[in-house]
Amino acid sequence: MxxxxxxxxxxxxxxxxxxxxxxxxxxxxxxxxxxxxxxxxxxxxxxxxxxxxxxxxxxxxxxxxxxxxxxxxxxxxxxxxxxxxxxxxxxxxxxxxxxxxxxxxxxxxxxxxxxxxxxxxxxxxxxxxxxxxxxxxxxxxxxxxxxxxxxxxxxxxxxxxxxxxxxxxxxxxxxxxxxxxxxxxxxxxxxxxxxxxxxxxxxxxxxxxxxxxxxxxxxxxxxxxxxxxxxxxxxxxxxxxxxxxxxxxxLEKEKSSVGNQKLTKLKEKLINGLEVIDKVRVNTDVESSAPHIINFSVGHIKPEVLIQALSKEKIYVSTKSACSSKLSEPSRILVAQGLDENEASSGIRISFSYENTEAEVDIVLSHLHKIIPDLLKVHG
CATH class of the missing domain: 3.40.640.10 (Type I PLP-dependent aspartate aminotransferase-like (Major domain))
Structure with missing residues (x-):
């Protein structure tokens, strides 16, 4: 998992x-x-x-x-x-x-x-x-x-x-x-x-x-x-x-100094990997954001479709806030940032903890490189 x-x-x-x-x-x-x-x-x-x-x-x-x-x-x-x-x-x-x-x-x-x-x-x-x-x-x-x-x-x-x-x-x-x-x-x-x-x-x-x-x-x-x-x-x-x-x-504070450096590397690795996938838009600015949260949109693919495809591989990510994830309307946050309705409706959030690893990021990117093109053929 x-x-x-x-x-x-x-x-x-x-x-x-x-x-x-x-x-x-x-x-x-x-x-x-x-x-x-x-x-x-x-x-x-x-x-x-x-x-x-x-x-x-x-x-x-x-x-x-x-x-x-x-x-x-x-x-x-x-x-x-x-x-x-x-x-x-x-x-x-x-x-x-x-x-x-x-x-x-x-x-x-x-x-x-x-x-x-x-x-x-x-x-x-x-x-x-x-x-x-x-x-x-x-x-x-x-x-x-x-x-x-x-x-x-x-x-x-x-x-x-x-x-x-x-x-x-x-x-x-x-x-x-x-x-x-x-x-x-x-x-x-x-x-x-x-x-x-x-x-x-x-x-x-x-x-x-x-x-x-x-x-x-x-x-x-x-x-x-x-x-x-x-x-x-x-x-x-x-x-x-x-x-x-x-x-x-x-316990978390004791880990935070080294842990946040690690999170920054994970974030950079993930964003670099996402940016080369066709139809993927990264919605998180690298310089003005926290080290543990990355948001991206994928074409016209509904986020729940991608989330379920990753879940089958025992990879768990989310869309919007967990408090609002079951609502179908576009993300209020992404709309406020200037994204159009389609982009704001397809946002995916990946969020790390100090327990996550670079190997996990590699695995997730590998699956995304396979899953997204297949979904785009259907949902384009």
Whole structure:
């Protein structure tokens, strides 16, 4: 099996699974309980929070545990709307956000808020001039995806952070779900107020994530009930999932320096191999994208046809975001980059992890060189 769909989800590391099992069995108490089992669970939760805070170089009280990227993005965006409604009702985002943010903004518009959607260039990046022109006195939040989940395009987060130093009334949220480890952010130095991460994108388990909330920022909770997570996220904490996430984050960070160099080589090798195949268009710009995501289109071939042909060879790739892959319309992301409807409807995404190898890339390219010409004869 060759698994090239790591942007959809990664395979949990064995060490992470073993950690989850041990905590689930031996430390199953509710952290809010006052007995010994509860206090032991609370100690583990505190240790995991400190470990993640240390790795991210932020304060422990700035880490809020969530169920993953979707909840984190919703909490940052809607939470700002709830907490700052008296300050204004204008938001700025881009046309290439993950559905977890994009659909949230559409919902806010239905509730009467105003949203400016920034366009992107052919490489999938916003213009800083457009961003600054869009800022208004009633702008309360700018929310941008760091690494695009379909194309790998990197938004200029550091440059945006510098711009926002002149606009203290505007909060800044970054969807860092695809960027964790692959394209690091220095939260301690950048002017970022909220940052979303999800464990299953770096070999943790599904159903766990975190939202960085810079000290001094207010959010309105989505869930009401108990006082867990600074009253921002009511509900009994997923202690086993959180501890496993902390371990996964640490293990991946240890691999990241060498691992990202390896990913860059894999990416270059794959793109070079794709560019010589007839009717293939690479939609990912090499220079302005993350090392682990490549998007390409193939003539008028429906992406599901190519995906199923590769699946028969036990090669697993995807189309669009996993959250939207079952929708038949053209990719919103590729349309925003200027592709026509046919090209935007045939996008294929290949995404690597540190576990992938050059030999796997060679095998996949070999199959693509055979499969694509055959499919073009039928689907042209």
């Amino acid at each position: 060759i698994y090239f769909d790591n942007s959809a989800t990664t395979r949990p590391l064995d060490e992470v699974i073993q950690t989850y099992i041990k905590v689930s069995k031996d430390f199953f108490g509710n952290p809010s309980s006052l007995h010994t089992l509860g206090m032991e669970a609370q100690v583990l939760l505190d240790k995991a929070r400190k470990m993640l805070a240390d790795q991210l170089q932020v304060k422990t009280k700035e880490i809020v545990f969530t169920s993953g990227g979707t909840e984190g993005n919703n909490l940052a965006i809607k939470g700002t709307a709830f907490a700052r409604k008296n300050r204004g009702g204008h938001f700025i985002t881009s046309m290439v956000e993950h559905a977890a943010s994009y659909e949230t903004f559409l919902e806010l518009e239905r509730q009467g808020y105003e949203v400016t959607y920034l366009g992107v260039d052919n490489n999938g990046q916003i213009s800083l001039d457009d961003l600054e022109k869009a800022i208004r006195p009633d702008t309360i939040l700018i929310s941008l995806i760091h690494v695009n989940n379909e194309t790998g395009a990197i938004q200029p987060i550091e440059a945006v952070s510098n711009v926002l130093k002149h606009y203290p009334h505007v909060r800044f949220h970054v969807d860092h779900v695809q960027g964790a480890h692959k394209v690091p952010l220095n939260l301690a130095k950048l002017r970022i107020d909220f940052c979303t991460m999800s464990a299953h994108k770096f070999h943790g388990l599904k159903g766990t994530g975190l939202l960085y909330v810079k000290e001094g920022n207010r959010l309105g909770p989505l869930l009401h009930g108990g006082e867990q997570e600074l009253k921002l996220r009511a509900g009994t904490e997923n202690v086993a999932g959180v501890v496993a996430m902390a371990k996964a984050y640490r």
